[in-house]
Amino acid sequence: KNEVEQSPQNLTAQEGEFITINCSYSVGISALHWLQQHPGGGIVSLFMLSSGKKKHGRLIATINIQEKHSSLHITASHPRDSAVYICAVPTSGTYKYIFGTGTRLKVLA
Amino acid sequence: DGGITQSPKYLFRKEGQNVTLSCEQNLNHDAMYWYRQDPGQGLRLIYYSQIVNDFQKGDIAEGYSVSREKKESFPLTVTSAQKNPTAFYLCASSSSGDPYEQYFGPGTRLTVT
Numbered sequence: 001k002n003e004v005e006q007s008p009q010n011l012t013a014q015e016g017e018f019i020t021i022n023c024s025y026s027v028g029i030s031a032l033h034w035l036q037q038h039p040g041g042g043i044v045s046l047f048m049l050s051s052g053k054k055k056h057g058r059l060i061a062t063i064n065i066q067e068k069h070s071s072l073h074i075t076a077s078h079p080r081d082s083a084v085y086i087c088a089v090p091t092s093g094t095y096k097y098i099f100g101t102g103t104r105l106k107v108l109a
Numbered sequence: 110d111g112g113i114t115q116s117p118k119y120l121f122r123k124e125g126q127n128v129t130l131s132c133e134q135n136l137n138h139d140a141m142y143w144y145r146q147d148p149g150q151g152l153r154l155i156y157y158s159q160i161v162n163d164f165q166k167g168d169i170a171e172g173y174s175v176s177r178e179k180k181e182s183f184p185l186t187v188t189s190a191q192k193n194p195t196a197f198y199l200c201a202s203s204s205s206g207d208p209y210e211q212y213f214g215p216g217t218r219l220t221v222t
Binding site for chain 2: 097
């Protein structure tokens with residue numbers, strides 16, 4: 001079992017739909033990082049959060065440290081949201097990330 | 110603007126040649142990282158450095174070498190010993206304070222034929 005698991009692995013949505021991507025982890029963490037990678041592109045940081053909720057535009061990220069679970073929501077999805085979304089947790093004391101397996105999102109017009 | 114630069118964006122080499130990928134950051138970060146990504150796959154850690162003149166092997170260090178002579182720079186050399194060097198290479202950096210949020214460069218796509 002991976003220490004960081006994401007679901008679903010693949011997701012196809014129609015434009016305008018509300019999207020939720022989940023990330024569960026089994027290690028102790030102080031924060032969790034949500035990343036986005038467009039096809040053929042580099043990696044963009046979306047959110048780093050250690051508690052509660054953060055919002056940026058149509059993106060919302062939540063985390064429950066006690067339940068070891070985080071979600072990334074996209075409201076009013078658009079084809080330009082099509083990308084791979086990755087959650088990652090920094091391992092305390094080693095500077096290294098443990099990456100989730102990624103969620104490949106495709107939003108159809 | 111602060112950030113991480115990687116050059117070039119695309120790099121082509123013949124088999125048997127060593128090649129060095131550049132990574133520079135002006136974020137004043139202590140830690141720097143190199144990742145490899147194969148098509149449709151996740152990121153795998155090659156090397157990381159927590160401080161100047163010190164670096165550690167990651168999960169797939171064989172066939173790669175690095176140096177960290179300056180805080181701003183962390184070049185990666187892909188040697189001829191790397192059996193499958195064609196991949197997308199990403200550099201990242203982070204501060205030394207918990208939780209070590211990593212910032213990623215735009216990547217270099219290396220093709221070896």
